[in-house]
Structure formats: C-alpha cells, structure tokens
Amino acid sequence: DGGITQSPKYLFRKEGQNVTLSCEQNLNHDAMYWYRQDPGQGLRLIYYSQIVNDFQKGDIAEGYSVSREKKESFPLTVTSAQKNPTAFYLCASSSATGNYGYTFGSGTRLTVV
Amino acid sequence: GESVGLHLPTLSVQEGDNSIINCAYSNSASDYFIWYKQESGKGPQFIIDIRSNMDKRQGQRVTVLLNKTVKHLSLQIAATQPGDSAVYFCAEKTAYKYIFGTGTRLKVLA
Numbered sequence: 001d002g003g004i005t006q007s008p009k010y011l012f013r014k015e016g017q018n019v020t021l022s023c024e025q026n027l028n029h030d031a032m033y034w035y036r037q038d039p040g041q042g043l044r045l046i047y048y049s050q051i052v053n054d055f056q057k058g059d060i061a062e063g064y065s066v067s068r069e070k071k072e073s074f075p076l077t078v079t080s081a082q083k084n085p086t087a088f089y090l091c092a093s094s095s096a097t098g099n100y101g102y103t104f105g106s107g108t109r110l111t112v113v
Numbered sequence: 114g115e116s117v118g119l120h121l122p123t124l125s126v127q128e129g130d131n132s133i134i135n136c137a138y139s140n141s142a143s144d145y146f147i148w149y150k151q152e153s154g155k156g157p158q159f160i161i162d163i164r165s166n167m168d169k170r171q172g173q174r175v176t177v178l179l180n181k182t183v184k185h186l187s188l189q190i191a192a193t194q195p196g197d198s199a200v201y202f203c204a205e206k207t208a209y210k211y212i213f214g215t216g217t218r219l220k221v222l223a
Contacts, residue, residue: 006156035213040122042202043213090156098206101147104156 003027006091006105012113013078013085021076021108023091029103030096032074036060037088037107046089049074050096078110086112125220132190134217136203139184145206148177148188151216152199160188160201195221 004025013019023032031050035043045058049068063082068074074093078085088109092102126132138146144165149157163170163177163186170177176189186203202216 040215042215045210098209098211099145101149101159101162101204101206102211104149104158106156107154109154 004091004093004103004105006089006108008108009106011108011110013110014113016080018077018079019110021078021089021091021110023074023076023105024072025074025093025103025105026072027093027103028071029093030071031094031098032068033092033094033102034058034064034066034074034076035090035092037090043090046076085110122215123218123220125222126193127222128193128195130193132188132193132197132219134188134190134201134219136186136188136214137184138186138203138205138212140205140207140212141181141184143205143207143212146177146179146186147204147206147211148175148186149202149204149213150197150199151202157202190219193219193221195223197221 007022033048034046037043044060046064047055047058047066049055052068052071055066055068063079065077088107090107091105094102147162148160150160151157161172161175161177163179174191178187198221200216200218202214204211204213
C-alpha cells in the first residue's frame, strides 16, 4: 500500500538536545511538507520541498532544519534553538502541483522533558 | 491577510442527525477546497474536495457546498455516526500553497 510514514509516534526531548523526526513516502510524490499543530491553531508550515536537494522555509522555520537527499525522505530536525518545541508534527506529501491536496502522515508528538 | 476560519469550534450532534460544519475563506482567488477529518492523535484524512467552478459536490454521506459570493464553504454529514467524531477542518488552495483552518470538533451524542 502506498502511504506516508512518520516515526516515532512519540518522542521526548531534553532541554538543549536536537531530535530528528522521520518522514518517508512511497507515493512517488515530488513535494513534501512539515507542519506543526498546536491546540486551537491551524496547521503551520515549517518547511517544504518541491524537489530533491531543494527546500524552502515556511512560516515558522526558526529552530528547525530539514534535508531532502532522496525523493522518498524528508527528515525534520528540531534544534535546541526552538524554544517551544512541544507540539504535534505532521508530515505531508503531494504531487508537484499540489492538486488533490496533501497526503498526511500519522504524526509525531514531541514533548520536552 | 489570508485566512480560513470556522464559525464554531465545537459542534455536538445527536447520533443519526445531520451535521453541518462551516468555513469562511478570505481569498477570492482560491480555486480548490478540501475538507479533512482528523481523529485524535492521528493525521488528517481527505474527505471531499470541490473546485471553484462547482457549487456542490456529493460523496458517501458527505456533501460540500461552496458559495463564492460570500466566500463560504460547508460540510454536511448525513446520519451522523459515532465514528464521525473528530476534528474537521477546511483547506483552500491559493496559487502554490494550502491554507488550513483551525478546525471544528464534532461530538456525536448517543
């Protein structure tokens, strides 16, 4: 079955640590996205990539970094510079045009301890 | 600025009744709209979409209505079931990106 897989489902981070969230898709989608979801707020775009080896900052990129070395993979690193990282993180993918919307992963809940 | 919003943050509906969830959008250039369903702790799932050249689109138990005059989108769920309990949010496509609403929580009462 084609889909998009995020791991881990739950992640705990200590203060000052960097953590990396995994996102893999086998839908042959060109574009991939990372969103942050906080209670009572809409999805906020962190980073997106429309093609391998290229990515752009979204609305809230500070404290995050990404890479797109393979079409299937778009990992997100939450750095220690992100002051409020506790949130639900969603990865999504789409065709190059974004027509027919995004396919979302099941999410990773990151908690700072 | 651009925005996609919802009129009600929480909607409680009796099982078997119809549900209507509303969404207002501000960008008249948006040409494509999607409703997503998100269950607790899961990623959003595509429910139904509609293009700006349409007023209505029906799926299985769901109908989306688009009123471009007042920039309003609605999702109707017929014969609401317990499994429909979730957060529903709309998304509008403008040029190359989507803007997502904050969501409405639908609670189905037994």
